[in-house]
Amino acid sequence: MPDPTVPQSLTEGAAERQMARLTRRSFVTGAVAGLAGFGAWHWLRTAGPEDGLPWPLRRVLGFNRAVAESLGAPHRLAPTFPADSARGLARTNGLVGLEDEIDAANWQLRVQHDGGPAQRMIGLRALQDLPQVDLVTELKCVEGWSQVIHFSGVRFLDFATRFGLATRSGRPPDLVSNSQDLYRYVYLATPDEEYYVGLDIASALHPQTLLCDTMNGQPLNRQHGAPLRLYLPVKYGYKSLKRIGLIRFQDDRPRDYWADRGYDWYAGH
Numbered sequence: 001m002p003d004p005t006v007p008q009s010l011t012e013g014a015a016e017r018q019m020a021r022l023t024r025r026s027f028v029t030g031a032v033a034g035l036a037g038f039g040a041w042h043w044l045r046t047a048g049p050e051d052g053l054p055w056p057l058r059r060v061l062g063f064n065r066a067v068a069e070s071l072g073a074p075h076r077l078a079p080t081f082p083a084d085s086a087r088g089l090a091r092t093n094g095l096v097g098l099e100d101e102i103d104a105a106n107w108q109l110r111v112q113h114d115g116g117p118a119q120r121m122i123g124l125r126a127l128q129d130l131p132q133v134d135l136v137t138e139l140k141c142v143e144g145w146s147q148v149i150h151f152s153g154v155r156f157l158d159f160a161t162r163f164g165l166a167t168r169s170g171r172p173p174d175l176v177s178n179s180q181d182l183y184r185y186v187y188l189a190t191p192d193e194e195y196y197v198g199l200d201i202a203s204a205l206h207p208q209t210l211l212c213d214t215m216n217g218q219p220l221n222r223q224h225g226a227p228l229r230l231y232l233p234v235k236y237g238y239k240s241l242k243r244i245g246l247i248r249f250q251d252d253r254p255r256d257y258w259a260d261r262g263y264d265w266y267a268g269h
């Protein structure tokens with residue numbers, strides 16, 4: 001179980017460092033390489049700084065960021081809050097796919113790869129070795145309410161890396177220099193597939209995307225998705241699947257319960 005007394009800044013700091021690394025590598029390296037390719041290195045170095053960066057690089061960064069945004073790639077961290085801002089009972093919304101009885105003690109995640117290796121079953125005990133993460137952020141429901149919630153669990157990124165799930169080679173995911181190796185999307189569903197969500201791989205591997213077993217310091221109850229749910233603060237709440245039974249990596253854009261009912265597939269806010 002994660003320790004809710006761990007200072008938030010530790011986990012936040014780690015996530016920020018990782019994000020900074022990803023961002024630097026994807027945007028700065030790409031931008032410099034692109035400019036150097038046009039023989040512009042000298043021009044770049046002699047131009048005056050803007051925001052501490054030579055301005056041509058700044059422009060390219062802005063451009064790359066806009067492209068990434070239009071592709072739906074998350075590059076920002078959602079704002080976090082002090083742990084004591086998440087108090088009391090969390091509101092419950094949406095019970096689709098939560099009707100059946102569950103056997104939490106023997107829970108197995110069914111993991112599939114479209115056109116890839118055979119199905120695997122992964123028990124929840126296997127998640128206990130992964131770094132435990134605390135995250136206090138706002139859960140935003142598209143219906144117009146939001147709530148600060150303290151979620152604890154493991155990063156989806158760490159889970160996918162440990163079991164070699166996100167890539168065709170089974171190697172750790174590398175969004176920057178080996179994106180071809182990555183499956184493009186992840187589909188997650190309740191065991192009965194009554195509720196299901198689709199995520200682009202960048203959102204699934206975002207450092208704040210968690211597989212959670214704890215909410216506001218309490219083990220998840222049935223209505224909140226026991227024994228394991230997804231939570232990602234960079235999207236509306238309808239992407240945060242409760243009661244995960246099936247995880248499938250694929251290249252076709254997966255179906256999504258609320259997108260099938262007219263809501264935006266990406267669900268960014």
Ligand SMILES: Nc1nc2c(c(=O)[nH]1)N[C@H]1C(S)=C(S)[C@@H](COP(=O)(O)O)O[C@H]1N2
Nearest residue numbers: 091092093094095096141195237238240242
């Ligand atoms: N299985 C399942 N997961 C779900 C839903 C649902 O109906 N079934 N509703 C979603 C919606 S619309 C929201 S806002 C959040 C709410 O999470 P909470 O009930 O823990 O606050 O769960 C999401 N995950």
Ligand SMILES: [Mo]
Nearest residue numbers: 141142237238
């Ligand atoms: Mo929602």
